[in-house]
């Protein structure tokens with residue numbers, strides 16, 4: 001049986017290989033461990049293996065984990081990223097517990113997160129989720145709308161705009177994966193030209209990580225390859 005630690009080591013190697021192949025700087029890609037649906041024990045194993053950045057998709061489940069670790073491991077410094085779809089009536093607990101939100105796709109959500117962010121926690125880091133594949137069913141703002149949303153978020157005192165996130169259509173062809181990611185990179189370059197604090201491009205999952213890194217990802221979101229397949233029973 002492979003352990004979480006072995007999986008993390010293997011993914012870390014794969015990230016390093018991809019970085020090297022395309023000549024990017026070492027350490028230019030962070031690993032976000034996506035732990036949705038997974039029990040606390042597996043997160044503890046990941047932490048023992050040195051992982052300290054976690055992504056969660058469901059508000060209630062995510063908060064329970066954040067609170068558990070604050071209480072049981074108060075000296076372990078962890079960073080929590082909310083990466084799931086956001087309903088407007090769930091913004092408060094997100095603003096009160098997470099360090100980052102990757103899935104901001106409309107003004108109303110950004111405004112609520114800003115208004116509800118407790119000042120003692122400092123600014124909430126946000127990424128705008130972009131829909132590059134223009135599929136009706138996929139969430140994310142359109143490429144055309146990004147600059148306008150970014151300008152508004154940039155003025156909000158309790159949010160820091162850090163960049164973009166996308167979940168492109170699930171295709172296995174490398175060239176198609178690369179083309180979709182490069183669209184996001186080009187929007188990111190426009191953003192960076194205007195907002196110097198923008199430094200994060202969240203793209204790449206277990207199945208398309210290499211193409212994402214070649215296209216310029218700075219944060220890959222890996223679930224299955226670390227924690228194994230998910231069981232969605234009992235999920236919202």
Ligand SMILES: *Cc1c(COP(=O)(O)O)cnc(C)c1O
Pocket residue numbers: 034036057083084167205206207221222223224225
């Ligand atoms: C579940 C999820 C992931 C992880 O996907 P894997 O294919 O399991 O690596 C990454 N990003 C988002 C937004 C997710 O919801």
